[in-house]
Amino acid sequence: MSLSPGPAARDGEVAARFTGRTVTGVRALSGALTEVRLDDGRIVVVKRADGPDAVRAEAAGLRWLASADAVRIPVVHGHDAHRMVVDRVMEGRPGRRAALRFGRELAALHTAGAPAFGAPPPGGPVEAYIGLAPMRNVTGDDWPGWYAEHRVLPYLRTAVDDGTVTAGEAGAVERVCERLPELAGPAEPPARLHGDLWNGNVLWGADGHVRLIDPAAHGGHRETDLAMLALFGCPELDAVLAGYQEAAPLAGGWRTRVGVHQLFPLLVHAVLFGRGYAEQALAVARSAR
Structure with a gap:
């Protein structure tokens, strides 16, 4: 033709x-x-x-x-x-049966593991992306320290430099980073993360199976993927979590840590899209317990 x-x-x-x-x-x-x-x-x-x-x-x-x-x-x-x-993924409609299956499959994906926190996929670059924002895949052995240094603070500094967050406001996020060892919950091994798991990257296939697209894949904490699903409104989320818990139960107190894991995507969005997301990130930081 x-x-x-x-x-x-x-x-x-x-x-x-x-x-x-x-x-x-x-x-x-x-x-x-x-x-x-x-x-x-x-x-x-x-x-x-x-x-x-x-x-x-x-x-x-x-x-x-x-x-x-x-x-x-x-x-x-x-x-x-x-x-x-x-x-191409032929899309259908979300349903509880597909959501339960997706939860179990997501648990299996996470438990497949990664060599380290921040590890890039084999053949992937260190200088990667999450959406349109740069994301460095630098490795670390300790999740709280790695998450603060390589996932939260770089975007906070950019937001301050851009004037999206004031220097005074940044202290709320910095204090959460200092407290991460006590806020993070029990230590877990690095999980194989999708890394940008908002609803737009979850495609509900016409065959009843979910497909994932547009990853910012790296080794991380499994609760980060789940927190992003919650942040941006995944359909049938209760069923997804039920399937996940059936396959790989989360550590106690995980619901209290959702906000900590949402700081990363919220600050990325603040850098890309402005003040509204910065205000959400600051509210999460101020409420961290």
């Missing part, structure tokens, strides 16, 4: 190269996503990114999560410096 010049045409060429199939149609889904139909009936998505580290980080993260054989992950067919080709 003849494709008009432009990003969609190049996306089709990349999809053909990495799948080994002939392209029969392309359709733009957004500014960064193109749906590509292949001659064998399959549909793939080509995702564009600004830099090679972003593409490499996402592709490595998807493959690392898939290797746990737990939650279903779209197949990565290949990537170059600026484009990645993955299977």
